[in-house]
Amino acid sequence: MVRNGIDVLDYQSLKNYRIGLVSNYSSVNSKGELLTDILLSKGLTLRKLFIPEHGLYLAADGMEISDFFHPKLGIPVISVYGTRDEVSCEMLEDVDLIMYDIQDVGLRYYTFIYALANMMKAAAKCGVKFLILDRFNLLGRKVFGPRMPEGINSIIGGYELPVQYGLTTGELALYYKKYLKLDIDLEIVRCENWNGEAFPETGIFWNVPSPNLPTFSSLLCYAGICFFEATNLSVGRGTTKPFEFLGAPWVDENDMYEYLKHRFPNLFCRKRQFIPQYREYAQNVCNGVEFFPKQDDNFFEIAVALFEYFEKYEEFKVDYQRLEVFTGVREFMKNKEKFLSFDLCSYLEYVEDLLLYN
Incomplete structure (x- = not known):
């Protein structure tokens, strides 16, 4: 041990x-x-x-x-x-x-x-x-x-x-x-x-590190789903599975699920409705997915793909400055590929x- x-x-x-x-x-x-x-x-x-x-x-x-x-x-x-x-x-x-x-x-x-x-x-x-x-x-x-x-x-x-x-x-x-x-x-x-x-x-x-990371599974999802805190989606805060839920009342959960399964065939997720008790959409039904992460799932790649997906919704709103602070990529919505292809040799x-x- x-x-x-x-x-x-x-x-x-x-x-x-x-x-x-x-x-x-x-x-x-x-x-x-x-x-x-x-x-x-x-x-x-x-x-x-x-x-x-x-x-x-x-x-x-x-x-x-x-x-x-x-x-x-x-x-x-x-x-x-x-x-x-x-x-x-x-x-x-x-x-x-x-x-x-x-x-x-x-x-x-x-x-x-x-x-x-x-x-x-x-x-x-x-x-x-x-x-x-x-x-x-x-x-x-x-x-x-x-x-x-x-x-x-x-x-x-x-x-x-x-x-x-x-x-x-x-x-x-x-x-x-x-x-x-x-x-x-x-x-x-x-x-x-x-x-x-x-x-x-x-x-x-x-050893629970903070209130919204109650399990190792929540941490695996948090790695990339955290970026959606710069948007008007619920990341599951106010539920029993923070960062393992993602959605909003205006999301088509069937379409979102099919998109994810096409992009990431080995990702285990399910269609889900959930009701946050506080924070975004408190006491409202959100449509989206629930993730069941594995250690080899890359939630950074999943997050970038989901940003591409949500751009088709008129309701989707982004705090661009906050997203830049999360990702470290200037004008992230225009430069998503830089997040996935950045050279880490210097680090x-x-x-x-x-x-x-x-």
């Missing part, structure tokens, strides 16, 4: 540090034990908690994440999502070690990875040691999609990362260190027994010396 950094760390080596922990509900070991509980049971000094999007308690998407005082731990909890542009040295004045342990998903539009970059920049600026408890990449070593152009940086795309970047949390930290030219004291507690495989082959339980050469695992 793969062991993440949280399972490998020698906790007694941290007994002289005042720790600022960057974590959330996903920060558990292979036994399901929470990292904050582990630190306290080892007698370590935990001074502050820093939390990304969805906060400490798996808050629903869109909820404001604010600072608060933890009632049980008796320490400040500081949001690093949405409420401030950067972490100041004043916030770190009683911390001499930042520890980072959060499960991300291996896709560049996942906001947790920008919390990592921001905390690393703060550590470099303020002279604080940074410790990563590495976590394997749920999608394995696969890399796909164009690198994000420098001029379109945002909290869902930046630092010239490709869409699917194929790095562990620790390797991504090394990427940031190199890309941002950070002078930082960085230590990585490496995973054990990981050789680039995706989640199903690791022997680990599914692979850049990260070759950063890889910690086979």
Whole structure:
């Protein structure tokens, strides 16, 4: 079984540090034990908690994440999502070690990875040691999609990362260190027994990374179906299967299904009506499909094909600026082929010396 950094760390080596922990509900070991509980049971000094999007308690998407005082731990909890542009040295004045342990998903539009970059920049600026408890990449070593152009940086795309970047949390930290030219004291507690495989082959339980990725199947679909959040289609938010549903009240589900089966004969999907409880088309019947993804399905290719399909509907609306931020392709609707044919050699050469695992 793969062991993440949280399972490998020698906790007694941290007994002289005042720790600022960057974590959330996903920060558990292979036994399901929470990292904050582990630190306290080892007698370590935990001074502050820093939390990304969805906060400490798996808050629903869109909820404001604010600072608060933890009632049980008796320490400040500081949001690093949405409420401030950067972490100041004043916030770190009683911390001499930042520890980072959060499960991300291996896709560049996942906001947790920008919390990592921001905390690393703060550590470099303020002279604080940074410790990563590495976590394997749920999608394995696969890399796909164009690198994000420098001029379109945002909290869902930046630092010239490709869409699917194929790095562990620790390797991504090394990427940031190199890309941002950070002078930082960085230590990585490496995973054990990981050789680039995706989640199903690791022997680990599914550690829900965010509210709308309740299963590995939802993550496989999210890779490409996420782009439709820049449109007026429902991606299944507000249902029990986010990103595994796609549709709208004005879609012809029979025609959509036949199109997909013709384009992707090995794709398993079914015609589906669904009713989102919130978000797009809340309490309305949407017509579309339900996906049953396999690991070798390429939902980036499926998404591009579906954008081509939906262009025939007069009702289909696109937020072109937001779509550009998701895909990294300027004028995506005119240049869809660039998303599928982009040359990744420059990225692979850049990260070759950063890889910690086979």
